[in-house]
Amino acid sequence: MVFIHGIGGLRDAEAELGSWLKxxxxxxxxxxxxxxxxALEQDSFTDAAFAYYGDLFVRPQAQGGTAPPSDAAGEDEALRHLLEEMINTQLSACRDDEERRVLQHAHAELTATRQAQGSGQLVRRLVNVCTTLLALPGIRLGGQWASGRIMAGHLAQVTRYLARAELDGGRTLDERIRDRVLSFLDEDRPTVVIAHSLGSVVALEALHHYRGPIPLFVTVGSPIGTRTVVHPRLRPQxxxxxxxxxxxxxxxDRDDIIASRPWLERDVLPNTVGCLPVSDRVDSDGIWVHTATKYLAQASVAGPVVEAIRLAGEGTPA
Incomplete structure (x- = not known):
C-alpha cells in the first residue's frame, strides 16, 4: 500500500506514515x-510506504516551499483561476452568513486583480485574497496556515506542478515528482494506492506510466475535476x-474547499476494461476537513482498502 500526499510544507515521512496508518x-x-x-495501527497488516515528494517544491532561499507564485511560468494567473473556482464553488454551497461575507470579500479582491498592472502587483493581491480566506471559520479555527503568504505558496504547488517547468537535470518539476512517486511502486506486486489532494493528480499521471497491478486506487479531497486549472492541463488528454x-x-466532503467538481466519473474516461472512478460523499467531523487523515478515518474509505488488500492475497503484502 502506498500513500501519496498533497500540498503543504516540509514533513517527516515516517511520522506521516504512522499518522495515516492510525x-x-x-x-x-x-x-x-x-x-x-x-494490525494497521502497528504497521503489521501490509507493507506500507509514504511517497514523499514535498522537498522537490523547495525553491532556493524559500523555506518549506512557501514562496508565492512566480511569473516565470504564468503561475500567478493560474493561481488566480484556481482561487476563483474555489471561492465560487464554496459560495454556491455556502450555508453560513459569516462564511458568505468572507467569501464575497475575497471574490471582490480577486476580481480586482484583473485590473492589476504587473505580475508583482497580482501576486501581492493573491496573497491578500488568501489572507482574507484565512478568516473563514473552517480555516481559521483549523489553523492550517499561519499566513496568507504560506497559504498562497502551498496552493501554488498545484500550478507549479501543472506548469511543466522548473528544469533540474533535464527533468521538469512534474517529471521529477512522478519519478519519485513511481520509485515507491513495485511492478511485481499488486499495490493499493491512496492519494490525497494534489497527490491524486500526481498519482493519476504517474500511473499512466506504470505497468504493475493496481487493484484499488483511492483518491480523497481531489482537485482533478477543477475546470479552470487542473482538468484541462492533465496528461494525457x-x-x-x-x-x-x-x-x-x-x-x-461537502465542506472541502479544495475538492470542487467532485464527481470524477463525469470528467474522466474509462480505461479499456471499463474502469471509471466512483465518487462518494463523506461527512467529517471537525473544522478543517481537507486533511487526509479525516478521510482515512471514514469507514467507507477504509473498508474497501482493507478488503482490497485481503483480496490481493491472504497474508501477501499488497
Missing amino acids: ALAVGARKAGHSFEGS PPATPECVRRWLNYW
Whole structure:
C-alpha cells in the first residue's frame, strides 16, 4: 500500500506514515475490521510506504516551499483561476452568513486583480485574497496556515506542478515528482494506492506510466475535476483511468474547499476494461476537513482498502 500526499510544507515521512496508518485503522474498525485495524495501527497488516515528494517544491532561499507564485511560468494567473473556482464553488454551497461575507470579500479582491498592472502587483493581491480566506471559520479555527503568504505558496504547488517547468537535470518539476512517486511502486506486486489532494493528480499521471497491478486506487479531497486549472492541463488528454487500475474510488466532503467538481466519473474516461472512478460523499467531523487523515478515518474509505488488500492475497503484502 502506498500513500501519496498533497500540498503543504516540509514533513517527516515516517511520522506521516504512522499518522495515516492510525487514521486508516480508525476507519477500518468503524467498518467492522477490528483485527485489521489493530494490525494497521502497528504497521503489521501490509507493507506500507509514504511517497514523499514535498522537498522537490523547495525553491532556493524559500523555506518549506512557501514562496508565492512566480511569473516565470504564468503561475500567478493560474493561481488566480484556481482561487476563483474555489471561492465560487464554496459560495454556491455556502450555508453560513459569516462564511458568505468572507467569501464575497475575497471574490471582490480577486476580481480586482484583473485590473492589476504587473505580475508583482497580482501576486501581492493573491496573497491578500488568501489572507482574507484565512478568516473563514473552517480555516481559521483549523489553523492550517499561519499566513496568507504560506497559504498562497502551498496552493501554488498545484500550478507549479501543472506548469511543466522548473528544469533540474533535464527533468521538469512534474517529471521529477512522478519519478519519485513511481520509485515507491513495485511492478511485481499488486499495490493499493491512496492519494490525497494534489497527490491524486500526481498519482493519476504517474500511473499512466506504470505497468504493475493496481487493484484499488483511492483518491480523497481531489482537485482533478477543477475546470479552470487542473482538468484541462492533465496528461494525457482527455483524462482517463490508467490501464493498470482495476477499481477507482473517489471521496469528497461537502465542506472541502479544495475538492470542487467532485464527481470524477463525469470528467474522466474509462480505461479499456471499463474502469471509471466512483465518487462518494463523506461527512467529517471537525473544522478543517481537507486533511487526509479525516478521510482515512471514514469507514467507507477504509473498508474497501482493507478488503482490497485481503483480496490481493491472504497474508501477501499488497
